[in-house]
Each structure stands twice: as C-alpha cells, then as structure tokens.
Amino acid sequence: MEKQTVTIYDVAREAGVSMATVSRVVNGNQNVKPATRQRVNDVINKLDYRPNAVARGLASKKSTTIGVIIPDVTNAYFASLARGIDDVASMYKYNIIMENSDENDQKEMLVLNTLLAKQVDGIIFMGNRVTDKLREEFSHSRTPIVFAGSVDDQQSVPSVSIDYVKSTVEAVGKLIKEGSKKVAFISGSLSEPINGKYRLAGYKQALQQAGLKFDEKLIFETDYSYEAGIKLASQLKGTEISAAFVGDDRLAAGVLNGLTDQGVKVPEDFALITSNDTQVAQLVRPQLTSITQPLYDIGAVSMRLLTKLMNKEEIEEPIITLPYGLDSRETTQK
Amino acid sequence: MEKQTVTIYDVAREAGVSMATVSRVVNGNQNVKPATRQRVNDVINKLDYRPNAVARGLASKKSTTIGVIIPDVTNAYFASLARGIDDVASMYKYNIIMENSDENDQKEMLVLNTLLAKQVDGIIFMGNRVTDKLREEFSHSRTPIVFAGSVDDQQSVPSVSIDYVKSTVEAVGKLIKEGSKKVAFISGSLSEPINGKYRLAGYKQALQQAGLKFDEKLIFETDYSYEAGIKLASQLKGTEISAAFVGDDRLAAGVLNGLTDQGVKVPEDFALITSNDTQVAQLVRPQLTSITQPLYDIGAVSMRLLTKLMNKEEIEEPIITLPYGLDSRETTQK
DNA sequence: ATTTTTCATGAAAGCGTTTTCGATACTTGC
DNA sequence: GCAAGTATCGAAAACGCTTTCATGAAAAAT
Numbered sequence: 001m002e003k004q005t006v007t008i009y010d011v012a013r014e015a016g017v018s019m020a021t022v023s024r025v026v027n028g029n030q031n032v033k034p035a036t037r038q039r040v041n042d043v044i045n046k047l048d049y050r051p052n053a054v055a056r057g058l059a060s061k062k063s064t065t066i067g068v069i070i071p072d073v074t075n076a077y078f079a080s081l082a083r084g085i086d087d088v089a090s091m092y093k094y095n096i097i098m099e100n101s102d103e104n105d106q107k108e109m110l111v112l113n114t115l116l117a118k119q120v121d122g123i124i125f126m127g128n129r130v131t132d133k134l135r136e137e138f139s140h141s142r143t144p145i146v147f148a149g150s151v152d153d154q155q156s157v158p159s160v161s162i163d164y165v166k167s168t169v170e171a172v173g174k175l176i177k178e179g180s181k182k183v184a185f186i187s188g189s190l191s192e193p194i195n196g197k198y199r200l201a202g203y204k205q206a207l208q209q210a211g212l213k214f215d216e217k218l219i220f221e222t223d224y225s226y227e228a229g230i231k232l233a234s235q236l237k238g239t240e241i242s243a244a245f246v247g248d249d250r251l252a253a254g255v256l257n258g259l260t261d262q263g264v265k266v267p268e269d270f271a272l273i274t275s276n277d278t279q280v281a282q283l284v285r286p287q288l289t290s291i292t293q294p295l296y297d298i299g300a301v302s303m304r305l306l307t308k309l310m311n312k313e314e315i316e317e318p319i320i321t322l323p324y325g326l327d328s329r330e331t332t333q334k
Numbered sequence: 335m336e337k338q339t340v341t342i343y344d345v346a347r348e349a350g351v352s353m354a355t356v357s358r359v360v361n362g363n364q365n366v367k368p369a370t371r372q373r374v375n376d377v378i379n380k381l382d383y384r385p386n387a388v389a390r391g392l393a394s395k396k397s398t399t400i401g402v403i404i405p406d407v408t409n410a411y412f413a414s415l416a417r418g419i420d421d422v423a424s425m426y427k428y429n430i431i432m433e434n435s436d437e438n439d440q441k442e443m444l445v446l447n448t449l450l451a452k453q454v455d456g457i458i459f460m461g462n463r464v465t466d467k468l469r470e471e472f473s474h475s476r477t478p479i480v481f482a483g484s485v486d487d488q489q490s491v492p493s494v495s496i497d498y499v500k501s502t503v504e505a506v507g508k509l510i511k512e513g514s515k516k517v518a519f520i521s522g523s524l525s526e527p528i529n530g531k532y533r534l535a536g537y538k539q540a541l542q543q544a545g546l547k548f549d550e551k552l553i554f555e556t557d558y559s560y561e562a563g564i565k566l567a568s569q570l571k572g573t574e575i576s577a578a579f580v581g582d583d584r585l586a587a588g589v590l591n592g593l594t595d596q597g598v599k600v601p602e603d604f605a606l607i608t609s610n611d612t613q614v615a616q617l618v619r620p621q622l623t624s625i626t627q628p629l630y631d632i633g634a635v636s637m638r639l640l641t642k643l644m645n646k647e648e649i650e651e652p653i654i655t656l657p658y659g660l661d662s663r664e665t666t667q668k
Numbered sequence: 669a670t671t672t673t674t675c676a677t678g679a680a681a682g683c684g685t686t687t688t689c690g691a692t693a694c695t696t697g698c
Numbered sequence: 699g700c701a702a703g704t705a706t707c708g709a710a711a712a713c714g715c716t717t718t719c720a721t722g723a724a725a726a727a728t
Contacts, residue, residue, distance in 0.1 A: 007684055018708040023686060033706060053451040054397060055684030057388045058713045065431070065452070073413045073420070083408045086434050095448060097399070098432045100420050114429060118387040118399070226613070253617050260619065283560070283587050285594070285619055341714055352678040357716060367676060389714035392683045 006047045015043040026051055057119060065095045066122045066306065067115035071103045075224075076278040077249070077295065078126050081149050084299025085124055092307050094121070105131050116141055122306045124148050124299075128192040130157075144309035148302035149295075151319070153193040158309065158318035160302045164194055167291045167324045168202025169209070171273045172245050174326065176210045178333045180243035180271060183207075186220045186232065186255065187247035195221075195247055199275075203245060222251070229254015236270070237262050243271040249278040252288055256331065272331040286330030294322050340381045349377040360385055391453060399429045400456045400640065401449035405437045409558075410612040411583070411629065412460050415483050418633025419458055426641050428455070439465050446471055456640045458482050458633075462526035464491075478643035482636035483629075485653070487527040492643065492652035494636045498528055501625045501658045502536025503543070505607045506579050508660065510544045512667045514577035514605060517541075520554040520566065520589065521581035529555075529581055533609075537579060556585070563588015570604070571596050577605040583612040586622055590665065606665035620664030628656050 008026075012019045017040060024032050025040045032040075043049075057063040068085060070078050082098070089096050097120060099111035108127070112134065115123060123145040130138075130152055138145055138157065147159035175183045185203045190196035200219075207214055218241065222228040229251045236244070236259065246252035252274035256266060264270050266286055274281055274290045281288040301320060308315055342360075346353045351374060358366050359374045366374075377383075391397040402419060404412050416432070423430050431454060433445035442461070446468065449457060457479040464486055472479055472491065481493035509517045519537045524530035534553075541548055552575065556562040563585045570578070570593065580586035586608035590600060598604050600620055608615055608624045615622040635654060642649055 005684090008686095009684075019685080020687080020708060020710095021706085024707090027686085031706060036706080050447070050451055052392075052453060052684050053448075054388055054391045054453045055713090056686075058386075058392050058715085059684075059686040061686095061713075063388060072417070073407060074410070074417045076408070076410065079407045079413050083406070083434065086407070086432070090433075095431050095433070095452060097429050098420070099424075099429070100417065111424075113384070114387075117384055118429065226617070250613075257617070257619065279560070279584075280614075280617060283591070283614060283617055285591065339714090342716095343714075353715075354678060354680095354717080355676085358677090361716085365676060370676080386714055389683090390716075392685085393714075393716040395683070395716095 005052075006049045008049070008051070011040065011043050011047060011049050014047065015040045061119075063119045063121055064093055065097055065118065065120050066124065066303075067111075067118070067120040068096050068098045069101050069108065069111055069115070069123065069125045069127065070098060071101055071127055073098070073100060075250075076280060077276045078149070080278070080295035081126060081299035081302070084296040084301075085148065085303045086299075087296075088300045088303040088307075092303075094307075101127060103127050103129075105134070108134055109137065112137055116143060122146075122310045124302050124306060126150065128188070128194050144306060146302050146306050146309065149298050150194060151198075153197055155319055158305055158315070158320075160298055160305060160320040160322060162291075162293050162298075162324040163321050164198035165202040165205070167275075167326070168199045168245065169206045170326055171275075171291050172203050172206035173209065174328075174332065175243040175245060175271055175273060176206060176212065178243075178271060181212065182215075182218060182239075182241045182243070184218045184220055184236065184241045184244035186222065186244050186251065188222065188224045188251075190219075190221050199245075199247060224248040224251050226250045226254040226257075229256070230258040233258025233262065233264075237264055242269065244273075246272065246274045249274050249276045249280045249288070249290070252290075253280050253284050256284055256286075256288060267331050267333060271333065273326075277327065282329070289329045289332040290327055292325035292327045294324075298322060339386075340383045342383070342385070345374065345377050345381060345383050348381065349374045395453075397453045397455055398427060399431055399452065399454050400458065400637075401445075401452070401454040402430050402432045403435050403442065403445055403449070403457065403459045403461065404432060405435055405461055407432070407434060409584075410614060411610045412483070414612070414629035415460060415633035415636070418630040418635075419482065419637045420633075421630075422634045422637040422641075426637075428641075435461060437461050437463075439468070442468055443471065450475055450477060456480075456644045458636055458640060460484065462522070462528050478640060480636050480640050480643065483632050484528060485532075487531055489653055492639055492649070492654075494632055494639060494654040494656060496625075496627050496632075496658040497655050498532035499536040499539070501609075501660070502533045502579065503540045504660055505609070505625050506537050506540035507543065508662075508666060509577040509579060509605055509607060510540060510546065512577075512605060515546065516549075516552060516573075516575045516577070518552045518554055518570065518575045518578035520556065520578050520585065522556065522558045522585075524553075524555050533579075533581060558582040558585050560584045560588040560591075563590070564592040567592025567596060567598075571598055576603065578607075580606065580608045583608050583610045583614040583622070583624070587614050587618050590618055590620075590622060601665050601667060605667065607660075608665075611661065616663070623663045623666040624661055626659035626661045628658075632656060 008019050008022050011022045025037050086096055101108045126148050147157055149161055151159050151161050187195040233255050274288045277290045277292040281290045342353050342356050345356045359371045407413055420430055435442045460482050481491055483495055485493050485495050521529040567589050608622045611624045611626040615624045
C-alpha cells in the first residue's frame, strides 16, 4: 500500500471548505472564522496532512532555504561559523543547503549556480578570496548575500568579521614587546586579502611602531595545514627568529609541535600567537596564545544580517566588525 | 530594472519550439534532432536561462536534495562524516540540507519533519540513539534513510559503521596485555546503544578473555566534552586505575591533559586509548593511541548506499561494517 | 509503391501550493 | 429597516517545469 500523499485538496474536500481556506489556516491567516479553523485543523490532524514545501516554494516564490558556501566543514574555524549560521537560520525558520567549495574557483561557481537554481532566498559565503567572476555572478543575481568571516576587499558586499589589521597589530606588538626582534609572519596564501592585505599590513604597522625594519625573509607563505606547520618548524629552528604570528590554528599547532619535538622550548626560546581561537589552540600543550574571535557570533550575526537583507529592511551598516580579543596562554611570556 | 526571470517558455518561443523540446535538451534526452538541440542551446545561452529547480522538483517529484541530520557540525567526528557524505552527494548531483540536532529528541523530530516537508529524496541520520517516536516516523515515510556512524540497535535501518564490539575488545585487550589490571571504561551516556550495548560488551569480553573480573566502579559515564575529561582526570588520579578506554577523542584529550597537568606520566603511569581517530588525537602530546575509523568513508559509503536506496536498486547488505584499525601512538606502551 | 517502424516534436495535463478578486453573509450605525 | 462596512470564504489563475500521448514526418522493410 503505497502511501498516497494527502494534499491540500484532500483536506479541503474533507473539511467542506476551499483550498484557499485551508491554505489560510495553515499559514495562520486571521481571516478565518474560529469554528472553521477548528474544523480544518481537525481534518489536518486526522489526515496527517503536511504541506509540500516545494509546491509552496513555487507558488510563493520563497524557498525558506538559504545557501551556505563553506570551504570545508572539517575545518573547525568554518564549522564554528556554520553552527552560528544554522542556529539563527532555524530561529527564523530557514533551512540550510551547505556546499563545500574547497576554495576552488570552479567549484565555487558551480555551487553558486546550483544554489541559485534551487531558488535559495539568500546566500552566506565563507572563503578567503573572491574571484571577479564570482563577484560578477553575485551582483547579477537578485539574491542577497553576505560574507562571513571575511571581507570583500572592495567592500561592496555585506560582511561580518573582526578587524584583521588591528588584531594583528596587537598580536605582533605583544610579541615584540616581550622581547622578540625577529618576528615571523606565517600565513596562507598572500594572494588572499585577509593575509596579503590586512594581516600583513597589521604586521608591518606593528613593526613600524616598534621601530623595527621589515624583512622579507620573515614572511612565510604556506598552506593551512598541520603538516605545513611541522615542516615549517624545521626551517625555523636555528634561525634568529624567536617568535611568530600565525594566521591559522592548525598551522600554528604544527609549528608548535614541530618546534617542541625538536627540543625548542616554547615560549622560552620561541613565542607563538595564533589567530582563530579554535579549540585546537587550547588542546595543544603548551596552549596557544591566540587572538580570540567570536566565531559563533560571526556566523550568527551574518545570518541575522541576511534575514534583514531578505526582508528588504533598511540596513544601517552592511560591513559589520565584531570585537576580538587576545588571550595570553602558554606560548607567550604572559 | 528588476531582472525578469527567464522561463522555459521564453526559451521555447525564442527558439521556435515547444516547452517539451526545451525540457528535453535541458535534461539531455536523446530524442532531439541535433540541429534543434543546437538552436535551443544557443537560445539558452543567449538568454542565460537557468532551470528553476523548485518547479522541476514539483513536476518531477524529485528534489535532488537529501537531508542530513547531524548532532553538531562543530564536532570533528561528525564533520568528517559529513564531508564524505557531501562529496559523494555532489558526485551524484544531490544537494544537502544540513540540520543540527544536538541529539535533542524534540529537535530531531522537528528537523525530520521539515526535511520531509521539503521533499528530500533521502535522509542520512547521524546520532547515537534513536527514540521510538523517531523510528516510527522513519518507517511511516517512504523516504529512504541510512544511519551513518551508528547502528540502529534493532538493525532495522540501513547503516554503515565499524564493529564497535570487536574494536573495543581489541583496544581494551591491548591495555590489559600491556600490564593494566584495572582498566577504566569511559564513555558518554550508557543509554546510547553504542556505549551501553556495544562498547561495554566489548569491554566485558576483553576482561573475560584476560580472566579479569568486571568491576562496576571502573565504569565512568559522562558527557562528550573536553571539560568532562579534565574533571574526570582528577577522579582518576590516586586510584589503582592505570589505564582507560575512552569513547570520544575530545573527552580523551581532556583526560590526558588533565592527567598530565597533575603530573601523572602518560603512558608510564597511565595508558589511554581513544576511539574516533579524529585529528585531535594527533594534536595532543603525547599523541593518543586510537582505534582508527575510516571517518570520511563511513560518510561516503552511507551516501552511496542512500543513492542505491533512492534508485530502488537491489541492496545486498543494508548493514555495512567498515574495517577499523588500532594505531599505537604515544599513550600506550607501543 | 506501400506498409511499418522509428524519430522528432507539440499540446496539454498535471505537480500542490499561494494569492487575487469577487461574492456572500453578517454587523453596525443611523 | 436600510445602506454601508466588514468578516469570511471560494473560484480560478498563476508558479515553471516534466511527462504522457498523439501526430506527422522520415526511414526502413516489404
């Protein structure tokens, strides 16, 4: 016995009303006589009627679904944002279609298009850079979008993040103040604005404030992985470098563990500050001093912003900067 | 100028064919003369036509979307599974609606229902227990479902996981063989079959094989968190217990760090084996010896199984058990 | 040359809702 | 009691696509 799906029409017939009325009670429209509402609700329960969201979406042109483009769910940083996004999304009755992009240009285009095809009401984009093609696609579509945990360097898209320049100035400044003359700057690709533009600027600014000269050789561009950190650690050993600012926690954990495994004492011989305050930073020993970010909130606020955009509400400020902190743990003097 | 969406009808008119023909070329149906196909494709490009997936879904009764119920994306274990799921899902052109359940019964029911309302073609469920209500809901619906990383203890639902009993026997066996007479069993709620039924059974079996007596006092039931581990560590210190099997990596990391911080030497004074082989296990120092699970594959295989179910293909074996391993790292003798 | 098959296409009926617009039935005010 | 307003409801037209069925044309078989 194939379960025949019960439609709004069945309910209407059974309750002796029109589809319009059923639709009204389902959607909480007030123009229904209480008695009728009751009758319809009874039938709904009796028949176990569940509105078909797809049909609803077609008729209303709203899918109550938003698309989330995430580099990799497996990355704790992005996963935390995602959690914030999801929580406020469900608060507002939206569902989330999540797509891993691997920060691959082609894949990003692809998922963006399928998201648009699915008629998502809005999109949250996570990633460290935006290609021109992608930006163009964004502006073409009528679908609102917000960047979470990153800024469009043209500042043309609503976004929420922390102040990467200032936080880096502070972190590097601390390293210098605690006695390091040679502070390495370790990050992912410098072609990503967050690194090449903001963090690097902060690094230089901190140097300048301390009257130190910028040295190209202290800049290490690598990828965001634990392994890359381990490898970097061997390069670092035996140099004059005695501290490092690192743009990613897993990378930092690699550097730390690599250093420690080689007998370098952290923080005595080498100080370290990382950037994302992911749980990783607290799991390793010694615990990583880190810039702290309201990860969950970045996601949550992004989603909240998106709901406003979708409602065409007036937005006071589309580029939101959330407060950050600097938590001194065990890889700096204190 | 509000961008007027271009529909299949516009393409049809412009190309001088019927909607049916356009639909055919869009869907790769072979019954179209190459010349016509070409003409239609040209118009599609010219007009930048993108099929509306919602309308498509309504007409075809397929959403090409699957629902994923995950306890918490922020948990590395589940995130890894999710990644596997997503990769093969997109391989098969499915999109994923992801819902965090927090393993909360009520929330699970809720998300299941919205998933069903959205007409997902299939569901992947992650979680450690299934309430009867949920099970009933599953069986009511015609939507195929598979459990990833857990088993329905009634074995009535397709699932993919590892053999929790055998892997635990092996892990606990190793601990005993290496000299521990008192091995603690530390896990999350015993009401979850994975703990109370399978792992515990494995634990007892290992004891029995070694001729050891089961001792209620060695069973520690807590929650899966780093903090819980830290707390547990103080309880453990000073007892005769000299080893522990732990059901979760973050929990294990907590125990390890807690022990170490109190001056207990691991593995010399206390040996530890954890269960999920999440990256956490390798980040901590000493690195946690762990049962290894093919996390990504569990997700991937689950999704593959689901595609078969959705295609109504013949399934040889709906309860899939993937191979596990035991990686001796630094929290056991070797 | 005629009959069959096969191919290519179009007309139109859904798919299950929402929503507009008008109609009817009640209230209310006077 | 009657006009005017208001609350309640229904008919039916979308929404943008897929899919069945019929049809005519072209190809193959006789």
